[in-house]
Amino acid sequence: MSVQPVLIDGDWRESAGDDTFQAVNPATKQPLTDEFPVSPWSEVEEVLQAADVAFATVRGWSGERFAAFLDAYADAIEARIDAIVDLAHQETGLPVEPRLKNVELPRTTNQLRQAAAATRDGSWVNATIDTATGIRSQLAAIGPVAVFGPNNFPLAFNSIAGGDFAAAVAAGNPVIAKGHSSHPGTTKLLAEAAHEAVQATDMPSGFVQLIYRTSHEDGAKLVSHPSLGATGYTGSRQAGMVLKEAADRVGKPIYLELSSINPVFILPGALSERGDALADEFTSSCLMGAGQFCTNPGIVVLKASDETDRFVEAVAAGFAKTPPGTLLSGGVEQNFRAGIVALQRAGAEIVTGNEPADGDRFCYANTLLKVTGDQFIKNPHGLQEEAFGNASLFVIASDDEQLARVAEQFEGNLTGCFYTDRNGSDDELYDRLAPIVRHRVGRLLNDKMPTGVAVSPAMNHGGPFPATGHPGFTAVGIPASITRFAMLQSYDNIRPHRLPSTLQDKNPDNMWRKIDGEWSQQDIT
């Protein structure tokens, strides 16, 4: 048993902290061997100082430098695939294949390479040139970024390898990674690959750093520290709100992905047309990965009918016969069970599940709950509490009017889905409901479950609070996600040779720039 080192200013060094923690294998409930340190504030300050120095070094570097690092890092991860996915499996219980090895790891390296391509191309800076006034502007690095990763994607959202990391680096910022306590070993393996890439591409020593855990107070001090540029956080609403308050108080941007129940509306025509297929599609989407996705469909809204009853029965049967997946940790199981109790207290009735499952691992029966539209409208907040895991709540409205009133109750969500029939009988109702839901969600879907989150430039993995902290930004999708970690910089009457290369008259790399209102890849002549 050994205490693992932290990565500070380019050195893997023993932590100054006395406290340690261990990861637990959720499939066995047994602790894993390695111990990981809790960093004291003095150590966090060292990290901040090194990040500050690194930022002063890289400020103004061309995108090519950051791209070279990101590409080298993706290669270094690929040189360690088996070790990474094996340890991630032990720490999270997620299957090696296909999930970790064939889906999440390639997604991770793909994100790093897409970020590399975007920073190399440079168009993400939104260079804007007004030749009449001589004013030019662009987005530029905001300063060291702290990334707090979640428990549910040990690779693709990892604090030192995931989407926030890639975006922060692509914008030109050093990253301070705060690993998630449920998969510290995986995070360390990724950090070793990152460290190798830092060295291979001559990045400054403080450009990528890793600590595993701090006290809550020190987390709040980190996100509000004068040296910090911004924070990316994905995780629980409670912990996130503490960080948000600390950062907001000193005007430090913090991008949070907090909680989302992702309402799915299945309209009557669709249910008549393909109810059985939809029951299968929903069951599979909801139980995949034991429901531990940010975009898990946590609420389904239906209109009362015999077909709705049959749909509920079919889903209940599917839930009952599907073995429950392993939950990520004891804490997740505990919160999940508490979440179900809270929904019951708020008036939801159990349709199936709500019982302990296999005691040798963290898990709980696939659970389906239901309420009437009346009940939902009476207690919309209580019935929108997220039970993160393999559960969903059906809301059964009495009529079209009540469907609209249910829709109006939704808080901000990442996604909202509508299933309608092919012959148009649902269209009038869709036209009434969709604008209400549209305003409350980041991504609207038709005839599709929300669980897939493509890395597309048009993706919005974001949405109004409480899904995130600001509805204008996305955590997934390049280049949009990069702009979160940038500040707007205007140049007024700056002597031409002093302008950054991206804003000079010559445009040798054919960046897209907005010149006098028109997008162009040309020089200014």
Add this chain to the structure above:
Amino acid sequence: MSVQPVLIDGDWRESAGDDTFQAVNPATKQPLTDEFPVSPWSEVEEVLQAADVAFATVRGWSGERFAAFLDAYADAIEARIDAIVDLAHQETGLPVEPRLKNVELPRTTNQLRQAAAATRDGSWVNATIDTATGIRSQLAAIGPVAVFGPNNFPLAFNSIAGGDFAAAVAAGNPVIAKGHSSHPGTTKLLAEAAHEAVQATDMPSGFVQLIYRTSHEDGAKLVSHPSLGATGYTGSRQAGMVLKEAADRVGKPIYLELSSINPVFILPGALSERGDALADEFTSSCLMGAGQFCTNPGIVVLKASDETDRFVEAVAAGFAKTPPGTLLSGGVEQNFRAGIVALQRAGAEIVTGNEPADGDRFCYANTLLKVTGDQFIKNPHGLQEEAFGNASLFVIASDDEQLARVAEQFEGNLTGCFYTDRNGSDDELYDRLAPIVRHRVGRLLNDKMPTGVAVSPAMNHGGPFPATGHPGFTAVGIPASITRFAMLQSYDNIRPHRLPSTLQDKNPDNMWRKIDGEWSQQDIT
């Protein structure tokens, strides 16, 4: 004496509030005739409700509708020019000509018309289409916007006519204007023009509403209300931070322009080359409008030398011989004097001024203070308190090293300026200092004072906290300022006929859209 009505849901009606206030003519210290009501919370709730209904009505309307309103509003203002500028003069003491009539009013109507052009064009929505995945995204209206305007621009930043108003409407949002208490009559005249334009262009009755004042508690309730989309605020840091905390707690975007001291670095070569001209230029910029500009040059950083001494003397002479301008209100005069006292307590020495001026109007002597670089580095926060008015602080550093250390102490500012010589002797020092300042300001200038803020697409009237609440956004400049009042909306697998027109394959209006990574004005074929 009569109590003026509020504008709620399309009606000019008597306020339900019992309390009233009057504006004061700062040039005479006499109250003006009209009384204006303080709206109770019940009235604010009515306003929110009407804005909610208006938003449900206009959601999805084409840009043309909002553009027609904005253009009609600009025309309606121009039909009332003399009444508006006369009353604005009485309420603010700002001169009718050239300031109000020839500069600020044309700027106001120009902003409204630029916003109209941008929303008609539609390119501001940043339409992004990924044909491979079928995902499309754009920015869209965020919901009713509350605008709190400042005291210092009764027209161009007025809550019901200024930059935030124009941007919020261009994004498709109803506006709830909270007038500034120092110029309620001007605000009412503008609201009458807005109301006329609302009627002429068939906008819903709750699209533009006006209240004059609320309690601080009700202001905080307004910015955090579930029906509200976002807030734009320009004003004091203290009041702004109270609103920010309330809005942040519930994840409602709030864009604040708070305080800025706008450092100006005059490097030694420039001082040798054109010290006298710079003294005149600085004096004129600093004292214009009694220094009551967000971008007033509140700090000048110089290197100790005989030429610096001569520069300080020349500015002091200019300050002493220029009659002090009229301050906007008794509160401004009081805060200004308190600000000078605070700078003295923090170690600043008076060079000239710091005495009462003409007692018949609100004003105070043009005041110049100075400190050494040493002192500034020892108490950087105390010496960066804004004294809003006709004052500036000179920081005199001992050498180049200390200039850099002074630069590193600056908090976030709207602007940072450098004056350097023409023959290049300052270039090495510029290259050292400019990157430090660049990261701390929204707009960097060369050889130019910061007080002019062009309405340019490349303008950044923003900057890191405490200048604003988020360094990624600008309050001036179209279309960039519009995006503040929008949310990101992604469409995933949406049936083509259900897409908003801006995201459909056909692009009849030749909007700029980003299709598969390339900007284009074409259809998708």
